[in-house]
Amino acid sequence: MSKTIYVDNAATTPVSERVLESMLPFFKEEYGNPSSIYSKGRQAKDALDEARQKVATALGCQPEEIFFTSCGTEADNWAVRGAAMHAAKKGKKHIITTSFEHHAILHTVAALEKQGFTATYISPNSEGLITVQDVASAIREDTGIVSIMYANNEIGTILPIAEIGKLCREKGIPFHTDAVQAIGNLPVNVVKDNIDMLSLSAHKINAAKGVGALYIKKGTVIDIFMEGGAQERTRRAGTENVAGIVGLGTAIEYAVGHLEERTAHKLALRDRYIDTVLSTISHSRLNGSRDKRLPGNTNISFEGVEGESLLLMLDMNGICASSGSACTSGSLDPSHVLMSIGLPHEIAHGSLRVTFGDQNTDEDVDAILDVLPKIIERLRSMSPLWEKIVAENR
Numbered sequence: 209m210s211k212t213i214y215v216d217n218a219a220t221t222p223v224s225e226r227v228l229e230s231m232l233p234f235f236k237e238e239y240g241n242p243s244s245i246y247s248k249g250r251q252a253k254d255a256l257d258e259a260r261q262k263v264a265t266a267l268g269c270q271p272e273e274i275f276f277t278s279c280g281t282e283a284d285n286w287a288v289r290g291a292a293m294h295a296a297k298k299g300k301k302h303i304i305t306t307s308f309e310h311h312a313i314l315h316t317v318a319a320l321e322k323q324g325f326t327a328t329y330i331s332p333n334s335e336g337l338i339t340v341q342d343v344a345s346a347i348r349e350d351t352g353i354v355s356i357m358y359a360n361n362e363i364g365t366i367l368p369i370a371e372i373g374k375l376c377r378e379k380g381i382p383f384h385t386d387a388v389q390a391i392g393n394l395p396v397n398v399v400k401d402n403i404d405m406l407s408l409s410a411h412k413i414n415a416a417k418g419v420g421a422l423y424i425k426k427g428t429v430i431d432i433f434m435e436g437g438a439q440e441r442t443r444r445a446g447t448e449n450v451a452g453i454v455g456l457g458t459a460i461e462y463a464v465g466h467l468e469e470r471t472a473h474k475l476a477l478r479d480r481y482i483d484t485v486l487s488t489i490s491h492s493r494l495n496g497s498r499d500k501r502l503p504g505n506t507n508i509s510f511e512g513v514e515g516e517s518l519l520l521m522l523d524m525n526g527i528c529a530s531s532g533s534a535c536t537s538g539s540l541d542p543s544h545v546l547m548s549i550g551l552p553h554e555i556a557h558g559s560l561r562v563t564f565g566d567q568n569t570d571e572d573v574d575a576i577l578d579v580l581p582k583i584i585e586r587l588r589s590m591s592p593l594w595e596k597i598v599a600e601n602r
């Protein structure tokens with residue numbers, strides 16, 4: 209097969225033509241440093257300001273509340289560590305998060321635990337959801353920050369962020385959300401959603417890798433993350449990735465401005481794929497809620513199948529997908545997200561995440577639906593477990 213079918217858009221997305229066009233001048237003639245006072249520097253500074261305005265408009269906040277970072281991971285690290293360190297000065301050393309966050313959050317919280325903080329990890333239910341009551345029950349006198357993702361990167365479930373934000377606001381606890389998968393896929397508004405801090409990443413919305421942003425609501429005080437310069441109003445030092453940030457501005461303006469038609473497009477692909485797979489391949493199950501789910505996300509487990517082999521065989525057919533989070537590939541442990549919703553190891557291992565993006569077509573879905581059942585059948589025919597699974601279910 210000659211054409212590559214890329215359906216791993218939760219891992220990253222291709223840079224769109226419009227984003228690339230907007231970035232190119234900043235690699236060529238407009239190469240000034242935004243901190244320089246001559247005109248080339250001012251041009252770059254103007255471009256940063258324009259991108260900051262676009263990000264702010266997309267989130268429903270003020271441009272002064274947007275801080276550019278090197279990625280979503282940095283934004284997550286900064287928000288959680290910065291808020292926790294600030295709260296600790298007032299004796300508040302308890303952190304609330306969930307057990308199925310991205311590792312950018314989980315590893316940051318684990319590092320803080322080693323430094324004397326305590327943490328409560330809320331477990332999602334079997335649908336991959338948590339409730340505002342779960343958060344209410346976890347809150348303590350010494351809770352200094354709550355960090356809960358907007359939507360999960362593996363199973364696509366959407367959490368009740370506006371309600372959780374309202375609760376945290378009432379309790380006076382800073383609330384951060386990792387919205388890396390939500391921005392450009394859901395209608396996010398930091399004011400309506402009662403959010404104090406929000407992380408996003410450019411490469412999930414058809415812009416470049418290595419660019420992110422952290423929204424920090426005016427009045428929310430968190431410790432500085434990177435020292436060494438006056439950039440980002442002295443709160444995040446380092447010469448800005450001007451081209452990357454300009455691309456983020458272009459991408460977020462388009463993604464949010466065309467949310468409705470983009471969502472309808474992905475929903476149609478997603479739903480046809482899920483319905484067909486579940487109805488034609490036996491012993492398959494959808495992981496995560498069917499309704500409260502990102503428009504492009506699918507995550508299906510196939511009993512008697514080993515995820516790595518499935519990915520390799522899909523790859524031989526030109527199909528790029530994922531068996532868990534791409535960020536954790538390299539590890540053969542089952543995904544912490546699938547374990548958190550209670551899947552047994554062997555079923556978690558046979559999961560396939562197919563995530564659709566703007567560029568995918570009906571023909572892509574047809575091509576996957578053509579080869580997937582054959583691959584599953586072949587893998588099951590080679591599996592020592594498969595006969596046992598069938599016999600037990602008879």
Ligand code: PLP
Nearest residue numbers: 279280281310312361388389409
């Ligand atoms: N948070 C979530 C939910 C993600 O899905 C990812 C990336 O997959 C990140 C954070 C990290 O973003 P970045 O790749 O920009 O560091």
